Amino acid sequence: MAERIDPQGRRIWRRFTPAQSLLRWSAWLIGVAAFVWCWNRISESTTWFFVWDAPRIAGDILDRATPPDWSYIDRLWVPLWDTINIATLGTLGALVMAVPVAFLAARNTTPSRWLLRPPALLIIVATRSINSLIWALLLIAIIGPGVFAGIVAIAIRSIGFCAKLLYEAIEEIDETQVEAIAATGASRWQVMAYGIVPQVMPAFAGVAVFRWDINIRESTVLGLVGAGGIGLELSSSLNTLAWGQVSLILLIILAAVGASEWVSAKVRGAII
Missing domain, CATH: 1.10.3720.10 (MetI-like)
Incomplete structure (x- = not known):
């Protein structure tokens, strides 16, 4: 906690000093920039058509997989x-x-x-x-x-x-x-x-x-x-x-x- 005195002589408490606040905001900025960069790289190597079509494919596979083929269990x-x-x-x-x-x-x-x-x-x-x-x-x-x-x-x-x-x-x-x-x-x-x-x-x-x-x-x-x-x-x-x-x-x-x-x-x- 940082403390300073206002012109009226009252104590004003701050959770962080200006240097600490600058450091925290800089860390947040670097983290956001790194996330955006990583997301762009992932997006470039992802075929989004298949991603959007995934629920339909998953439903089709689920329909084909049910019921289980119990005749195959002996193998x-x-x-x-x-x-x-x-x-x-x-x-x-x-x-x-x-x-x-x-x-x-x-x-x-x-x-x-x-x-x-x-x-x-x-x-x-x-x-x-x-x-x-x-x-x-x-x-x-x-x-x-x-x-x-x-x-x-x-x-x-x-x-x-x-x-x-x-x-x-x-x-x-x-x-x-x-x-x-x-x-x-x-x-x-x-x-x-x-x-x-x-x-x-x-x-x-x-x-x-x-x-x-x-x-x-x-x-x-x-x-x-x-x-x-x-x-x-x-x-x-x-x-x-x-x-x-x-x-x-x-x-x-x-x-x-x-x-x-x-x-x-x-x-x-x-x-x-």
């Missing part, structure tokens, strides 16, 4: 099972790789803060920075299309997520328990097994279930790039404009995600 059980396997095996593989990375990244468990911790943090950042679809595209080019590429893509994408949450949990443990076990003459591995691991096991279980729930969602779309699962059937139905099949697949995906959310919530509730 979806195997792809749905593949999707669940991609998420489950990918999560298990990620946890196996994330645990040692987390212990190397945590300040209180890493053998070397200068040699081993930076590569562990790099692995965490690198695997979290690239989307699972991009990993799937790269792996399909390397090992070919199929469920295995989807499993590896999910696993690699999940390493950073799991390792980050785990190493943060490791750094937040109660050090008095660790010191008490170390005072008995226990070795480094015994201290880790009896002083650290029991404290982080609830966090480990919660991270595993939470990531599995996320991976169910991500694995449903990996088939769009050829990595197996129900997304492959969705891609095929979209390419053939079989909208009745598309709506059925979307309903199956919605049911699968809802079921995974229910299981995840129950397991996390039991853990917590």
Whole structure:
């Protein structure tokens, strides 16, 4: 708050000084100018005829997609099972790789803060920075299309997520328990097994279930790039404009995600 005295000797309070007001209005002007510039660039690369015609197209697709083609459901059980396997095996593989990375990244468990911790943090950042679809595209080019590429893509994408949450949990443990076990003459591995691991096991279980729930969602779309699962059937139905099949697949995906959310919530509730 800025204060000044008027000629009658009364105090006049102002919320901002002239310099602060000028700075705020300048910021607003720059923001509006940036918005107008961005909007012009977007408008130049947008075919507005299709935008205005979108409601009619959406209504036409909705008419073609209802009712769902229930006769197609028998062909979806195997792809749905593949999707669940991609998420489950990918999560298990990620946890196996994330645990040692987390212990190397945590300040209180890493053998070397200068040699081993930076590569562990790099692995965490690198695997979290690239989307699972991009990993799937790269792996399909390397090992070919199929469920295995989807499993590896999910696993690699999940390493950073799991390792980050785990190493943060490791750094937040109660050090008095660790010191008490170390005072008995226990070795480094015994201290880790009896002083650290029991404290982080609830966090480990919660991270595993939470990531599995996320991976169910991500694995449903990996088939769009050829990595197996129900997304492959969705891609095929979209390419053939079989909208009745598309709506059925979307309903199956919605049911699968809802079921995974229910299981995840129950397991996390039991853990917590």
